[in-house]
Amino acid sequence: MESKVVLVTGSSRGIGRAIVTDFARKGYNVVINYIKEDSQAKELKERLEKKYHIKALIIRADVSDENEVQKMIDTIINKFGRIDVLVNNAGIAIDKEFEDRTVEDWKRTLSVNLIAPFIVSKYVGNEMLKNKYGRIINISSTNGINAFFPTSIDYDASKAGLINLTHNLAIQFAPYINVNCVAPGWVNTDMNKELPKDLIEEETNKIYKKRFAEPSEIAKVVTFLASDDADFINDEIIKVDGGY
């Protein structure tokens, strides 16, 4: 049987990188999308192809730009002929005090974290429907379930919106495409590397497991949701936060 094809947005580093790696480990051909990290994406492609004997394609595209998304999907279809799994992982967090937060910050955050998953799902969903098969997994956040910090007010709203988008996409693409959502809590990635030490300590204490997650622990849940074993899991939101 031909290998399945997965597109993971924002996958040159962090959680996306771990997700794409776990799919490659499971024999999928992978598409690594990124916006800035050219050399990291190239290095990842070479490493995955060599280690797992799969095909990897790297595509630089801003997922909040509809034209770039269209071109990216065309490139994938030309190369692989189909897309079986989409992981809407790319995301940004602008850390600012409530008073300093601008309308421009809101627009940028919503466009990458919420509107981009809609754009990519629309184009990829249409491709999946041709094969009457697909899996879409959105990476939200526990910040989208509970309000945590007014310093990430637009991020939290974007992640809450992504949960709602999951519900609507699951209805739109039924019965062929399962649409699910993973909501991580704190994860050890570059996104959190600038956080003050005392905040990290305070937050670690609130987590029942007393540590942040590793990206691979999020990835394993995502690849499970894409697997045949998860065929009857649809329109579900799974928190992966170690208890909080």
Ligand code: NAD
């Ligand atoms: P990260 O900053 O390390 O990686 C984000 C990736 O998205 C980067 O590769 C970046 O280049 C890419 N990206 C950003 N804007 C893009 C765009 N417009 N087009 C294409 N790619 C773009 O962050 P991470 O911690 O790995 O986060 C991955 C996802 O997980 C995000 O959606 C984030 O909100 C979510 N998340 C992270 C945490 C955490 O604690 N790190 C917790 C919950 C949810």
